[in-house]
Amino acid sequence: MPVVLETVGLEKHFGGIAAVAGVSLKIEKGARHALIGPNGAGKTTVVNLLTGVLKPSSGRILLEGEDITSLEAYKRVQRGLARTFQINQLFLDLTPLETVGLAISERMGSGAQWWRLVGTNPVVVEEIVEILGRFHLTDVMYERTGNLPYGKQRLLEIALAIACRPRVLLLDEPAAGVPEDERHEILATVAALPADVSVLLIEHDMDIVFSFADRISVLVNGALFVDGAPEEVARDPRVKAVYLGESLNA
């Protein structure tokens, strides 16, 4: 399988602390790749480096073979690299309808149009309706996002990323903080993501990881510890020692 997203010796230092230390990661086309690790292992920092929120101290990031290390965040999205956030990052004063519409307009390159009114492009509207339907947001689409229940906000996080039509999708703990009875809706949505989208899932919940991933990378103290198929990782005694030991202590 061709590699769609690759990091080469990625490092990020905050002051004297190496949050990410020499991570070389390969994500294959169509992969369901999970990045796991104990708290503070640097998982979210990796995502922030990949998406351009942070600049790496050294190392390179390649998207479909092209070096995007110094590319601005919004341009990476245009190249097909979208993400969700561990902590909701939504437009609280906008409705889900407007929010998804924004993402679609931007993708189509009509987001900066100032001479036409919102909602006058039928192609955009049709896609908004389709995506909101797919993510169970139809019945709340006119409500202010800030007033939505948490589970709906999590769904909107994913819907927004999908509206960017990514080739690589980074999911940062999509079910984090969602009450038990709303979890299945989100997990079903994650499971139903288009097969040709390569997904990197950052997750704490081992049930989710092992039911979803076909490849797992374990990050410990900013460095890649183990990288392999789920069964290999599950069997690896070092992972058990580090990861489960950490969980037991926590």
Next chain:
Amino acid sequence: MPSAPVAEVTHRLAMRARWGPLEYVFWLAALASVFLLPGRHLILTEIAWLALFALSLDLILGYAGIISLGHAAFFGLGSYLAALMAKHAIISEPVLALLVSGLGAAILGFATSFLVLRGSDLTRLMVTLGVALIMREIANQIPEITGGADGLQGVTVAPILGLFEFDIFGHVAYAYCLTVLFVLFLLARRVVYSPFGLSLRAVKGNPLRASAISISVNARLVAIYTFAAFYAGIAGALLAQTTAFASLDVFSFERSADLLLVLIIGGTGYLYGGLIGAVIFKLMQDWIANLTPQYWQFWIGLVLVLIVLVGRERIGAWTSAARALAEPVTRRFARGPMAAASGEGLPGEGR
């Protein structure tokens, strides 16, 4: 779950930009004032250009979240450009001169927009304040062009479109300013209900997420800052043309600070805040100045403190109470069941 019909969504989106009944009332009242209040045209003229100036600040503060204490930089540049063009008959026709003055201010806006891209509100306050101070000092240092501290004397403004001559009662001036305000308001209204306008609110709400859906945050901020500077320049040019004078105080700190006050009074982010604020501010100033000529600033200050206490949540929050009161009225007059159900089409709907 059945997906919502595309037609209904299209309809609901179209309703965002629909004219609310209160908007008609506002503009009809403005039009009526031309005919019914001829004796008040001088102060109404001041209200009109101040409203345009405040609308300009609302575009960056209310929609893009850029706070400024130096918006007078653009106002002042527009003012001097218009006065100079009239004085030296470079461009005599006022409407054309108005546009050129606005464009001049827009160029300054574009050049200085890069200073407000990064940083906190505090940095932006200081940077914008600094730009206005620099502009004032430049004008002060070239008296051979600007007239320096004496102001630019001997300006004569030609008839508008070669037809309408300015009169001492301000009748033509008011009709002129109100027309310009209305036209530019329509343009601003179009812009804020466009995809671009929506993206500004997204950038204001959450720049991190905005860039994560491929919005170029900086490009949008540069664009709206430049656009707002154009508006401010036109407002300044209107002042110069209607008074046939320009002086250093067009750049003054007080002017920028008063402007922020106007917008705080009226509320931000629904376009009418600056307009309503300008009416209240000028009338209050006029009324209090008549009552106590020496202490009017004391009362203005007191009102400011009260406003901030009432709306301590956020700038402009206090007007939401007024709009909430107005909402039942709006609903009653709104056409169609959809509007009645949602209260959309209110001027404040954009919030």
